[in-house]
Amino acid sequence: MESEALRREIRKIALKNASDYGAAHAGAVIGKILSKFPELKNERQMLSEEVGRIVEEVNMLGKEGIAREASSYMEEFEAERQAKAESSSKHNFSIPGAEKGKFITRFPPEPGGYLHLGHAKAIFIEDTLRSIYEGKLLLYFDDTNAENEKQEFVDAIKVDLEWLGVKFDKEYYASDSIPMLYNYAQAMIDGGKAYVCLCNGDKIKEGRASGIPCEHKAQKVSTNAELWNKMMKKEFNENEAILRFNSDMKAINTTMRDPTLFRIKKAWHYRQGDKYSVWPTYDFCTPIMDSINGITDTLRDKRYEMRDNLYYAILDALGLRKPRITSFAIVEIANNVTSKREIREMIKDGRISGFDDVRLATIAALRKRGVKPEAIREFALSFGMGKSESVSSIEALLSINRRLIEKNAKRLFFVEKPISLIVKSIPEENKKVSMEANTGGNHEKREYLLNNVFMIDEASAESVKEGAILKLMDLFTVKVTKVINGSIEAEYAQPQEPYTRIVWLNEGNYRSCVLINIGDLLSGDNFNEDSIKRTVGFIEGYVDKLTIGDVVQLEGRGFFKLDESKSRSFISL
Ligand SMILES: [Zn+2]
Known part of the structure; x- marks a missing residue:
């Protein structure tokens, strides 16, 4: 393989890896390259040097740079995704022995x-x-x-x-079904298959570890029946008595060492109130x-x-x-928290707002953020029914979601730090503009009446020099006549090359807005203090036509969902 072609492939994979996971990882890129070009196995040294260099370059680009460059590979990514989707649709969803109509x-x-x-x-x-x-x-x-x-x-x-x-x-x-479960407990006791144990927690733990039964295992059926009756009559406090399975204290599988079937809990139950204080364990209840x-x-x-x-x-x-x-196998979500206990702690100490905080991987959070249920379905099924555990990310889900929302997203311009661009001699007929609002089929238009003051981003204006040709995106071409501190003057010009494409807003048609960029909840094992970043800036007047939940694709910034209309807050997608 030509080294130029190889470098391009490495860069493409690194960009994909970086846009999926925030940063490219050399190991992952090498793995992908080797699975695509197994013949390179013999040139691992060269490959790993090359990949190391390119991964470093890509990571230096920063989030926006990565997104911009990755977008030039969109078609290739899409083709690869389709090929992958096809192979994953071949995931075998079946259970040996299961029958139609009897499942x-x-x-x-x-x-x-x-x-x-x-x-x-x-x-x-x-x-x-x-x-x-x-x-x-x-x-x-x-x-x-x-x-x-x-x-x-x-x-x-x-x-x-x-x-x-x-x-x-x-x-x-x-x-x-608690009364019914009590009847099954009674049947277990009567059949000598369960006993009431009055040991304390430590003793029970020790016995399970050592495989030595406690004295209660040998109790007579009548004694167990009596003690169970006392449990039912609420004559014990919590942790004073449990019902245990009379199984095998020497079992190699330690879950079989006389597990607990019922325990006493005197808490108020949201559905049953204080009706019951003896509760079955998962292991008894589920089967x-x-x-x-x-x-x-x-x-x-x-x-x-x-x-x-x-x-x-x-x-x-x-x-x-x-x-x-x-x-x-379960699927783990990288840099996030799914444990109920940990989420409750983070809510308590105020780091997140609730179970539906948009940084979480809960369904409620993803819905609030603007992820489509179809994207969650595709994501969930992409792992198949296999037993090999996988680690994925919210970003991987979002990339499926972007494909689903792309068509209906309104394509708008956004400028973060505006400097003015004054354009002279715009022909009258060019002051009335009508531009496509989205790439989908419905041909909605963004229509504006322009004046001669434009706003462009400070960053894109930095390299603009006198005589430069600027193509105002979806609009016309201008030639720069003067660059003065804080503003640029230009005049309307016929299209000519080379030019620089520029995102713009017009003084007559802009509004302020806020972009809320959502990052990973965790960074390593710690809470990511930068998990929410706000960028204040300006957006086209078309924003007035949007309703909450509408998705926009901001040139060079990616996809956002309108979350709140008064302050015009958008959440990254
Ligand atoms: Zn005991």
Whole structure:
């Protein structure tokens, strides 16, 4: 391969990498090059030097420079994306043994927080399988942790799911089935398969680690029944008694070492009030709820694989039908936070405004930001059902989203630090302009009546010298006659080369506005203090015609969504 062609390819990949992840990484670029040109494996030294140099150059360009140069490769990126989309549409969404018309699965959120991109992967895989197998998808609220759960979260989850466009055939709540779960507990006790343990937390932990049972494991059935009865009558305090599975304290899989089935929690429950103080654990509740609700296929995160044995052991102990479990890998979102606990902490200390803070990867945040549900679907399904974990980014989602919003985005000019450009002798007929407002099919126009004072960005004016030819974008050409401190004078001219393309505003038709650039929430392990950057500037008068939620493509700045119309605030997309 010609070295010039190779350098171009490296630069292109580095630009793509940088625009997807904020900065180009040599390792990632080398990986991409080698998968494209495996013959270069023998020239790794040369390759890594070349890549190192180019990655450094690209990262020096800064965010805007990268975006500008990357845009010249748009068509190639698009072609590559399509090829990739084609191969990812070949992702195998199937479950060995599953049958058409006999498939029922469920999506099991806990109403202790908001849904995020990780949940979206499960939701869309389940929704896809439901349609492939012409089956059913149920919504199961796993709500047995009173301290964390709220009606607010149930409502928010339903709003998110509806917005994502996923329909459910039925909705049910674990907490509505507590009496039934008590009956199963009673059956376990009566059959000698569960016992009440009065040990303290430390002792229980020690016993599990060492594999040595406590004295309660040997209790008679009648004693367990009595103690369970006392638990039911609220005669114990929290942590004084638990119901444990009479399993195998020596099991190699430690989740099988007599796990907890019920514990005492005296917190107020958002749905059941103070009706219950003995609550089932996830491990007891899930298999039973799945089995009795007719679930044929349970899909879950592969981090739960260690618990699969326990899931089946509970059902065996009760003689209940066993759903099939299929595990898939989660997708992690780089430089962001999805843990409910961590999000709650950041809300508490004021670093973020709520679960829908636009920097988060929650569905509510992405909706508020202006991401389309179709983009989330495509993103979620692009990882397939495989078990290899992947790290992705909000930027990767945004790049899918940009492709979806591009057509309807209004193309407008923005100037950050204006200096004046006075243009003499503009012919009258050229003062009335009509320019395309978007690249889509509806041919809306931006129409202005111009005067002779223009505003151009200080940065683009820096290199302008007397005699230079400037092409005011979508407008006419002018020739610079005078450059004085803080302003430029020019006269209307016939098109001629070479010229410099210039973004402009006209004094008769501009408004002030604010661009809010959203960056990564985290930088390394720390909160990114620059995760929100505000740029005050000026935009075309066409802005008056926009309504909240409309998307603009600002020349040289990228895509933004109108978020607030009084101050004309736009959020980066
Ligand atoms: Zn004990």
